[in-house]
Amino acid sequence: MAQPTVLICGAGIAGPTLAFWLARHGFAPTLVERSSGLRSSGNPVDVHGDATGIARRMGVLPRLQAAATRAPGLAFVTASGRRIGPLRLGRPRGDDVEVPRADLAAVLCEAAADGTEFLFGDSVTALEADDGGVDVAFERSAPRRFHLVVGADGLHSTVRRLAFGREADFVRPLGLYIATLSLGRPAADPATVLMYNQPGLSLTIHPVRGTAGAGFIFRGPKHPGAGYRNPEAQREIVVNAYARHVWPVPELPHLPGQVRNAPDLYFDAVSQVRLPGWSRGRVVLLGDAASCVSLFGDGSSMAMVGAVTLAEELGASRGDPTAAFHRHETRHRKLVASRQRGYQLGAALLVPASRAGLTVRNLAVRLLPG
Numbered sequence: 341m342a343q344p345t346v347l348i349c350g351a352g353i354a355g356p357t358l359a360f361w362l363a364r365h366g367f368a369p370t371l372v373e374r375s376s377g378l379r380s381s382g383n384p385v386d387v388h389g390d391a392t393g394i395a396r397r398m399g400v401l402p403r404l405q406a407a408a409t410r411a412p413g414l415a416f417v418t419a420s421g422r423r424i425g426p427l428r429l430g431r432p433r434g435d436d437v438e439v440p441r442a443d444l445a446a447v448l449c450e451a452a453a454d455g456t457e458f459l460f461g462d463s464v465t466a467l468e469a470d471d472g473g474v475d476v477a478f479e480r481s482a483p484r485r486f487h488l489v490v491g492a493d494g495l496h497s498t499v500r501r502l503a504f505g506r507e508a509d510f511v512r513p514l515g516l517y518i519a520t521l522s523l524g525r526p527a528a529d530p531a532t533v534l535m536y537n538q539p540g541l542s543l544t545i546h547p548v549r550g551t552a553g554a555g556f557i558f559r560g561p562k563h564p565g566a567g568y569r570n571p572e573a574q575r576e577i578v579v580n581a582y583a584r585h586v587w588p589v590p591e592l593p594h595l596p597g598q599v600r601n602a603p604d605l606y607f608d609a610v611s612q613v614r615l616p617g618w619s620r621g622r623v624v625l626l627g628d629a630a631s632c633v634s635l636f637g638d639g640s641s642m643a644m645v646g647a648v649t650l651a652e653e654l655g656a657s658r659g660d661p662t663a664a665f666h667r668h669e670t671r672h673r674k675l676v677a678s679r680q681r682g683y684q685l686g687a688a689l690l691v692p693a694s695r696a697g698l699t700v701r702n703l704a705v706r707l708l709p710g
């Protein structure tokens with residue numbers, strides 16, 4: 341059989357990790373990424389557990405360690421300004437690292453470059469699968485045929501919509517929203533992530549290699565309206581939610597203006613993705629597109645682990661992708677299912693809904709080991 345061709349849609353975390361390992365299993369991967377270059381975004385994500393071992397085997401761990409945020413502790417700041425912590429609460433240990441998501445994606449793409457074709461600034465518009473392959477139409481590139489197509493294009497996956505159906509059938513918003521932005525100034529405490537709370541709202545100042553990032557996680561309607569997808573409306577949603585309170589945060593002296601003028605605001609409804617099956621014929625979903633675990637649950641590490649599992653299974657049965665997809669799903673679903681169940685605890689810890697909940701949270705974290 342000629343070298344099997346695989347189109348991977350999405351050069352985030354899962355996509356380049358899969359490309360790297362598929363090339364080593366004798367496949368010819370092509371990565372198509374909608375952004376014209378690698379996106380810049382300061383959201384820090386963790387690479388830990390099995391994902392750290394994967395990064396080591398890919399030879400990228402030293403690069404990730406060099407890009408790491410190095411803020412080992414998380415402290416909660418009470419209404420009276422007192423700090424609880426710093427605690428380690430899920431912070432990286434051993435060789436684990438916390439890196440800005442954009443740096444992780446860039447390092448993984450660089451590792452995959454040898455053996456992968458990249459199509460930046462493009463996307464898929466139609467998929468027509470038959471027993472032998474998938475005919476793919478692109479926004480910009482000429483139509484092509486691939487043996488397999490992988491949707492690694494995140495929470496709002498286009499591949500999932502084209503091959504499985506509308507997003508609303510699979511994406512479950514959790515009644516939480518997240519916005520992040522870079523503040524372009526140093527964090528007052530460069531070694532500690534600081535979290536401030538009001539009932540239903542959290543505001544985090546995250547030191548990211550000399551610059552502070554702000555994270556807003558807040559409770560809102562279970563079903564986001566149309567305005568939640570509009571970038572201008574998103575800024576007002578954040579301002580309206582947070583401007584009702586005084587935040588004693590030195591890095592955010594003019595919260596409304598800083599949110600309205602941020603050049604890199606990221607906003608989304610925190611969601612999980614649940615599908616009864618991750619593949620249809622020669623098309624398979626990976627990472628957040630298949631099984632987004634929400635903010636709480638190691639999405640980046642899970643994306644890397646799932647990519648390696650898929651590459652291993654495809655490598656083991658090159659002539660039978662359907663069997664490989666099923667074996668991958670059986671192995672990986674166990675890991676994501678337990679993490680999807682844990683989100684309520686994460687939400688209760690980071691964004692208590694009431695003042696009483698906040699008091700209980702603060703009492704509980706005081707009892708945790710530092």
Ligand SMILES: Cc1cc2nc3c(=O)[nH]c(=O)nc-3n(C[C@H](O)[C@H](O)[C@H](O)COP(=O)(O)OP(=O)(O)OC[C@H]3O[C@@H](n4cnc5c(N)ncnc54)[C@H](O)[C@@H]3O)c2cc1C
Nearest residue numbers: 350352353354374386463493494498627628638639640641
């Ligand atoms: C604020 C925040 C904090 C987080 N913190 C953590 C954490 O601490 N630990 C952790 O493990 N996880 C964390 N996560 C989750 C983590 O970022 C995701 O789970 C992870 O990035 C999923 O990887 P992915 O490759 O599946 O998707 P993504 O990283 O979302 O990548 C998808 C890629 O597909 C591209 N794309 C989208 N649509 C198309 C299209 N139509 N055509 C072509 N390309 C397309 C996108 O541009 C993107 O590059 C966090 C997420 C957020 C938002």
